[in-house]
Amino acid sequence: MEKARKIIHIDMDCFYAAVEMREDPSLQGKPVAVGGSPSQRGVLATCNYEARKFGLHSAMSSAQAMKYCPKLILIPPNFALYRQISTQIHEIFRRYTTIIEPLSLDEAYLDVTDCEQCSGSATWIAQEIRQAIFQELNLTASAGVAPLKFLAKIASDQNKPNGQFVITPEDVPAFVQTLALRKIPGVGKVTAEKLMRMGLHTCGEIQRYSKPKLLAAFGKIGQRIWDFSHGIDAREVQPHRVRKSVGVEMTLVEDIDTLEQARFIFDDLYEKLLSRLKKHQEITLSQLNKLGVKLKFDDFQTTTLEKSTMTFSSESFWQLLTQIWQRRVGRKVRLIGVHVHLPDNTEQNRQKQDQMSLW
Template sequence: MASQSLRKIIHIDMDCFYAAVEMRENPSLIGKPIAVGGRANQRGVLTTCNYEARKFGCRSAMPTAQALKLCPNLILLPVRMELYKSVSQQIHAIFRRYTEIIEPLSLDEAYLDVTDCQQCSGSATWIAQEIRQAIFNELHLTASAGIAPLKFLAKIASDQNKPNGQFVISPDEVKEFVRTLPLHKIPGVGKVTNQHLLKMGLQTCADVQKLSLPILLNQFGKFGKRIWDFSHGIDERPVQAHRERKSIGVERTLHYNITTLEQAKEILPVLYQELERRTLRNKPDIPLNQYQKMGVKLKFDNFQVTTLEKSAVKFQYETFVSLLEQIWQRCQDRSIRLLGVQVNIPEQIAKQRELW
């Protein structure tokens, strides 16, 4: 913990970003339930929604048809990706006034390492306040921030006082904060994983601290190591300013386990549509017909994971249907708790375009 406690990490998370941009562009939308996403008759999903819509139970990644049932007066707006990218670039320009060590997680979320920043007397808390104020003054948007010496704690902290707030976990507060932290707050611990942990009698990180690592490895595989590390206040991951993305994927932890191929095929269209959207968003300069390696991922009820990848195939829905049918043979009467799809970015093409 010695070297980790010297780091000053800020996690910035814009508040309902796409919806907030739309409300800024059209103030008449303020106070009304709005969402940005695909159409219901095209099996669309919500990309984001504002807080008025969330009061009705709407949330990101929810099928649009379901959201409209929960909120019949929901104002659905089409995705304007170029606009959001432009605003995101303006946000990052503000970040760069303080540090070049920026790890974007999406257009509206990023880690900043301000350990060596001299502004604001070197105070990460004041830096975060200045960044949020600049975003508000210059872009008329609000952001939330988390400040901590560890990445996962900074991410958790940014959610503590949302919207338009911030929360600080100082180095000397890490031990106590982690000890009382509910396990469902750990990034990556979904509802099903948390239920499994509760069945094991594990509710907080303090409970995990009493457990030996092999038990978690046996129950959760590699993810068990992450749960154990985070529960002990260990996160050695640096803020990576230049991460080379090798693949793009979409996965969903299901609300209930499924047991048949037909059930999986009902979920696949939503995943495929989101994968296509993310691919075009992250690599707009690479045509979909240039991708040749696809994959499908399953996580079983015992938390074991299997992935099937295939090269020299087309980026089309039928490819993923075929992969799903093939990988399903590995189930062997086990139920499925997670389904995912992914595409590998063609390295040579990506590098050539970067040189251009």
């Protein structure tokens, strides 16, 4: 019988805001957020727990945040500093394992199945990591410990801030039985609402539901909901995550409603996308044939259009943009984005790339 994996999910507590509070102790006890300027359509990257008492949260517009909390201290992000500290956090991780999958600057999965420190106890390892982060960096982290990735992520949120939660292999069936479907990673607000309309609120209810009906209603995400609801998650912690797409987007200072207005913004986005692709020297433009565009409207609804048989060019992206523009239906546009999916970096692709260099 295969031994259960020991997976830790570490999530820093309001990381950016916590770093700013560490750098400036006078901010302690005050509502603090890190984000863009309200006058430039900025949004919050994160906020501390004092700010959250006012209903603030990440991705909220800075202008709305200031209305909810007039005394909010809004700080522009310092990503160079955050990356430096994130590197220090990962150095602590590597004392215990090299199997680390970063999700962002402030969270990561660790596989400690074969770690011999702390007598092999994932619970003790998580405690030691959190203690080291606090003692050495003066920051707090929360941790989740479980035999499955999705449960480790859910567990790290159970006792926030500065806490941890453990789900043993024996605990999995009972924990999953009562788990709310909205807590499953990847189940967003729209999917959760659709599930509720179908009378489905917990994983236990999914276990008693028809799989064909679920897949018919939700497709790919339906399979994930089914698997997770049955305590199935075969995904491994991946130390080297392969980037699957490259994109750029822009939140507009003022909403627009004509394609003529969008043209200048689009041209700028296309040039920025080309610039980002230059970092991927091993890829040729001829390999990039799955293109996409994204719009966000003034009612904050988002729509995306992708096609996988197009030639990478400004004309192809503009063609997609003119098509997706029809979905506006009287609404104004507040954000435009363009992106491209990267090809698999297989040996076959590498042989093709040897024949033609993009740059």
